[in-house]
Amino acid sequence: MHIQEIIIDGFKSYAKRTVIQGFDPMFNAITGLNGSGKSNILDSICFVLGISRLEQVRAGSLQELVYKQGQAGVTKATVTIVFDNKDKKGSPVGYESYDEIAVCRQVAIGGRNKYLINGHVAQQNKVQNLFHSVQLNINNPHFLIMQGRITKVINMSPQEILGLIAEAAGTKMYENKKEAALKTIEKKESKLEEIQRILKEDITPTLEKLRTERAAYIQWTSGNAERERLERFCTAWEFTQAENLTKKAADEMLQMEGEKKDMERKCKDLSAEIAEKEEMVKSLQRAKANEMGSEMKELEAKSNELSKALVKATTTWQHSKENLDGEKKAVEKTRKQHKDLQKALDANKAKVSKAEKSVQDITEQVSSCQGRLADLQRQKQGLQAGCDADSKEGEKSLADQLKDAKTHVSTAESELVQLRNRMQHLKSELSQRQKGAKNAGKEYEQLQGELTKATNTVAKAKAELEKLAFDPQAQVADCACSSGVGMDLILANRKSSRHRSLQKSLLSRVKGIVASLVKLKDKSTATAIEVAAGAKLYQLVVKDEETGKQILKNGQLKKRVTIIPLNKIQASTVPDTILKTASKSLGPERAKLALEFVGYDDEVLVQDDPATFDGVL
DSSP states (O other): OEEEEEEEESBTTBOSOEEEEOOOSSOOOOOOOTTSSHHHHHHHHHHHHTOSOGGGGTOSSGGGGBGGGGTTSOOEEEEEEEEEOOOGGGOOTTOTTOSEEEEEEEEETTSOEEEEETTEEEOHHHHHHHHHTTTOOTTSTTSSOOTTOHHHHHTOOHHHHHHHHHHHHTHHHHHHHHHHHHHHHHHHHHHHHHHHHHIIIIIHHHHHHHHHHHHHHHHHHHHHHHHHHHHHHHHHHHHHHHHHHHHHHHHHHHHHHHHHHHHHHHHHHHHHHHHHHHHHHHHHHHHHHHHSHHHHHHHHHHHHHHHHHHHHHHHHHHHHHHHHHHHHHHHHHHHHHHHHHHHHHHHHHHHHHHHHHHHHHHHHHHHHHHHHHHHHHHHHHHHHHTSOTTOOTTSOOHHHHHHHHHHHHHHHHHHHHHHHHHHHHHHHHHHHHHHHHHHHHHHHHHHHHHHHHHHHHHHHHHHHHHHHTOOHHHHHHHHHHHHTOOHHHHHHHTOOTTTTTSOTTTGGGEEEEHHHHOEESOGGGHHHHHHHHGGGGGOEEESSHHHHHHHHHHSOOSSOOOEEEGGGOOOOOOOHHHHHHHHHHHOTTSOOOGGGGEEOOGGGOBTTBHHHHHHHO
């Protein structure tokens, strides 16, 4: 692919549309008088290729590339390069079907900038990828060899030459794409972790809650449907029963109507018979009345007199009965009043006895008050004399006792003030410790969060190692066994020259570096202990702080050394809460103290306290 023609319109000194043709596929040179625009043609080519360093085209901004910066009526600069693409072997990727490729770049006053490929608008990325695929990178510092730079190119270092070759071969484009892809992958991974965290902390609990609610809703729906089905079944059964009852009632009604008709017929017959019988009774009464009229009248008169006498006697008996009931009630009432009076009499007797006792008590109190009055008169005489009436000879007077009492009161007040001050001090100290406890709780939560993150990271790394079928402990053990050297010798060989320069007089009090004092119990834990201890393995252990001072003063040390005096070591162990948290996260057998996997001599212990060396580790 090579340049076939260049069309320049409004770019730098080319105010009008100018077409430059006749380019050679292999070599071209631009000649002309000074100021004729030779360099502007090269600048136009660089402009289309997408140069980012405008100082190489002698411009401070894109607006300066427009003819007279838009002051002559030209508001945009356009440069089009037509490439001959008949050689398909050197064709850009994706453009093998085109014999000609026209790349156009246009910049307008105001900063508008656009690219066109074969008349279609394209992104700058796409244009750069087109040129990179044919080893054209305008932003390569060695793309343009300016005057005076030939010698610099000849004297390039191997690394610079390698970069130049990479640019020429077109691999730099893929390196850039690889770096961009890696950055994108990192961003996507962080985003994926954030999404997973949100999924775990927010979405999953919500989903569980929604699942529970959905199950409850389904259960309620099924129960509701079953209830409706049973209600319909009950309604149908009731309807069937009602229909049966209706049919039965209709049959009974027909039967009753028939019986009613029979009864009506019988009633008519009986009414006729009753009428006949009444007529017969009337006729018989008339006949009887005619026969026994006088006797009946006498009997009726006697009956009336007897009825009146009976009514009178009955009335007299009722009045007598009512009087008798009234007398019985009066007797019962009198009996109740007698009982109440008896109770009141007993209560008054109790009150009289109680009053007699109170009179005796008052008499005793009066006698005691009279004795107290005599004592008070005697005390009054003693007070007038200036001493206690009951005091013996040689005892203090009341004035002296009053002074002693005031002294005791002042002493008690001062002690009370001291106690109040101490109480205020203890309250302030308590508030400070409460704040410290809150801060410690926050730090514990932060450490817990960091531990959780670290646990997740370790789990991911272990999963990746399991996929690769890699066993780190086996690799470490194999290396240690093949070389025949244990962890203690490996660490001992790492002794620096920091304590070789010590004087012979101090060597008896120098124990050595921590790495030389540790003996591994299990070689498979070597890497883990080395990572956990870190730089502390190379700290120098001495007998006391005086030895450390002499080493710093006369040891001629050439490097910085951390010295640990055994008599100044303070015990420091891992808190049980952290160990329990780690065991809970990783498993009870996968989280242990480093001190359990190493051994050491008794001479490095302080007061036989093994926790002291744990603090060193």
